[in-house]
Amino acid sequence: MISEKDSGYRKNFLLIVTFIGLISIIFILSLFLAYKFSKKNIENAFVSAKANVLEESIKPYNDFFLNKLPEISFYNGYLDSATASKFVDTILIQYPFVTKVVFYDTEVKNEKYFDDGINLGNFSVGMKSVYQFKKLGTKNSGKLIGEAQVKNNVTLENFNSVSFKLINFVQKLDTNKVPSQEELFSNFTNIQSNRIDYFNIPSFEILKSYKKMVTTKLDAEPVYQQDMLSFQLDPNRIKINNTRPLLYQKVKVVPITYDPLDTSSEYVTGEITLGGPFSDYKLFFISSKSFVKKEIFSYFLPIAALLLLFYGVLVLVAFLIYRNLNINHKMFKLQYDFVTNLTHEFKTPVSVIKIAGNNIKSASSLSEKEQQMYGRILDEEADKLNGLMNKLLAFTQIENKAITLNQDEINIEDFIESTVEAHTLKHPDFNFTYEISGFRTFITDPVLLGSLFDNLAENAYKYSSPDHKKLHISARLIKDRIVFRFKDAGIGIPSSEINNIFKKFYRIQNRYNQNGSVGLGLAFCKELVNFMNGEISVKSVVDKGTEFKIVLPYNN
Structure with a gap:
């Protein structure tokens, strides 16, 4: 008979422990590398995501510069104080960083000179009147603040700088070639620190007339209407759109020369220049290291969860293999015990029957008492065998629903x-x-x-x-x-x-x-x-x- 030692289902505890130990070491190493990767990724994001914050924050300014300013040209120089007031009112409401707008109602004439304008040959640019609009509140936005003689109320610097650009452009204009929109926009716009001046762009035909007016006195003595608006900007009113609030604890607009003295090793900082009329300012980013660490962990934890899931699957596989071996081992032991005990159960009555049969066969004669005794023994042992067989048969039938x-x-x-x-x-x-x-x-x-x-x-x-x-x-x-x-x-x-x-x-x-x-x-x-x-x-x-x-x- 096969002994229990010969079972093929031996439990190799050392192999299981070695396997679990190996995957545990790999799991811990993977967690370490995943944390390093997460930390490096967030540190890189702290540097690279600044551009995205800047882009989102200056979107209103880009919309103002690229879309709203060109609308001035739609009026073809015929803005008056009332129309300008309504136009400016929408700007002051829609773009909070615009704090003040000065409107110059301008004329371009042939040969007639302006005392407070720019004169070149027969080409003259001058102001008829100037209006200043300032946001004082929702009810007062667009209200006319002041109107008077030009030289008594406003400086001519803004107007003259744009007028000079206009005259230089007209002098160099090639009348055989239509200038590009980019060329027109750059020559009719003057960008300075915290300020944008804009002349409405006339049609190409009018520009050709301007070219003639520089050197020639035209018989018709034409007069053209021009509008110039000067926008005063405040970078501190730019609404910061922090697209990474879990990465940047605080973002603010500061002068380009800003250098905080209280920033210690407990903080992570960064900066990026605003550019354009805000080139003297920058966005300053600051986060405590503990704040950044939270973002590192928020990036690391999903990776760790996946690693843990994979580790758990491997441990489960190891457990199932061990459990399968263990169950097979137990099943072998149960079957071994069953065969051993069943053999003993059959052996005992069979041996008794054999002994009784031999005694009957070898006896020359049997008394009535001996016949009854041997008959009872044979009957009882046969009943035992029959009962055991019936139990096994009934068990199998019930298990298989055969009855x-x-x-x-x-x-x-x-x-x-x-x-x-x-x-x-x-x-x-x-x-x-x-x-x-x-x-x-x-x-x-x-x-x-x-x-x-x-x-x-x-x-x-x-x-x-x-x-x-x-x-x-x-x-x-x-x-x-x-x-x-x-x-x-x-x-x-x-x-x-x-x-x-x-x-x-x-x-x-x-x-x-x-x-x-x-x-x-x-x-x-x-x-x-x-x-x-x-x-x-x-x-x-x-x-x-x-x-x-x-x-x-x-x-x-």
């Missing part, structure tokens, strides 16, 4: 009495008691119920000490269920074994269970109860006794 459940009406008192009589006859020292409550008859399969009673009664007798061989059976009808209780005063079942006693081939190691059991009795009971659509449970105290509870449906 049908009979439905016969039985008298429960008569049924229990017959069980008591059979076991008392077999074991005269077996003390039986019983009680019945709530019903007298019910419909069930008497053969299966008898097998159930016989197995539990045999267990109660077998696993009890000689002076405690007793069993109390109670049968009660509770609602639509019949509850049977089998309570003995035996050796009891350890709590650690309770979950195993209904498993096939499982045997509890104790002084009563060394030989003569194949571990099928309680497993057979559980299969019987399940087949009868019932439930079985057990509670036990070591050295006090065991109680089996069986609940079956009441059919009547």
Whole structure:
């Protein structure tokens, strides 16, 4: 016979420990590298994401410069104070960084000179009047602040600088080629620190007339209307759009020369120049290292979770492999024990039958008493073999649902009495008691119920000490269920074994269970109860006794 040592299911604990240790080291190393990667990525983001914050923050300025300013040219120089007031009012509301607008109502004439304008040859640019608009509040936005003589109220610097650009452009203008929009826009716009001056762009035909007016006095003496607006800008009113609030703790507009003295090693800082009319200012970014560390962890944790999931899968695979080997090992042991015990169970009656047969065969003559004795021995041992074979066959049939459940009406008192009589006859020292409550008859399969009673009664007798061989059976009808209780005063079942006693081939190691059991009795009971659509449970105290509870449906 194959011994347990020859089993192919040996548990290699060292291999399992080595595998788990290796993947644990790889897991820890992966976490370390993932954190380093996350830290480097966030540090790079702190540098690169500044451009995105700048782009989002100056979007309103770009819209103002590229879309709103060119609208002035749509009026073709015919803006008056009322129209200019409405136009400026929308700008002051829509673009908070524009704090003041000066409107120059301008004319371009041929040969007529302006005292406070720019004159070149027969080409003259001068102001008729100047208006100043300033945002004082929602109700007052667009209100005319002041209107008077030009030289008494406003400086000519803004106007002259743009006028000079206009004259230089007209002098160099190639009348055979239409200038590009970029060229026109740059020559009619003057960008300075915190200020943009803009002349409306006339048509190409008018520009050609301007070219003629520089050197020639035209007979018609034309007069052209021009509009110039000077926008005063405040960079501190730019609304910062912090697109990475979890990365930049604070973003502010500061002068280009700003250099904070209180920034210590506990902070991370960065800066980027605004450009254009705000070139004297920059965006200053500052975050504490603990604040940045939170962002590092928010980036790192999903990676760590994936690594943990992968690690968990590997550990689960290792556990399942170990569990499979362990289960196979246990199954081999159970089968080994089953074959060993079954062989012993068969061997004992077979040996007794063989001895009795030899004695009968070798005896020259047998007395009547000897014939009865040998007949009884042969009969009892044959019954043992038959009972064992029937139990194995019934177990297999029930497991495979190969039998049908009979439905016969039985008298429960008569049924229990017959069980008591059979076991008392077999074991005269077996003390039986019983009680019945709530019903007298019910419909069930008497053969299966008898097998159930016989197995539990045999267990109660077998696993009890000689002076405690007793069993109390109670049968009660509770609602639509019949509850049977089998309570003995035996050796009891350890709590650690309770979950195993209904498993096939499982045997509890104790002084009563060394030989003569194949571990099928309680497993057979559980299969019987399940087949009868019932439930079985057990509670036990070591050295006090065991109680089996069986609940079956009441059919009547």
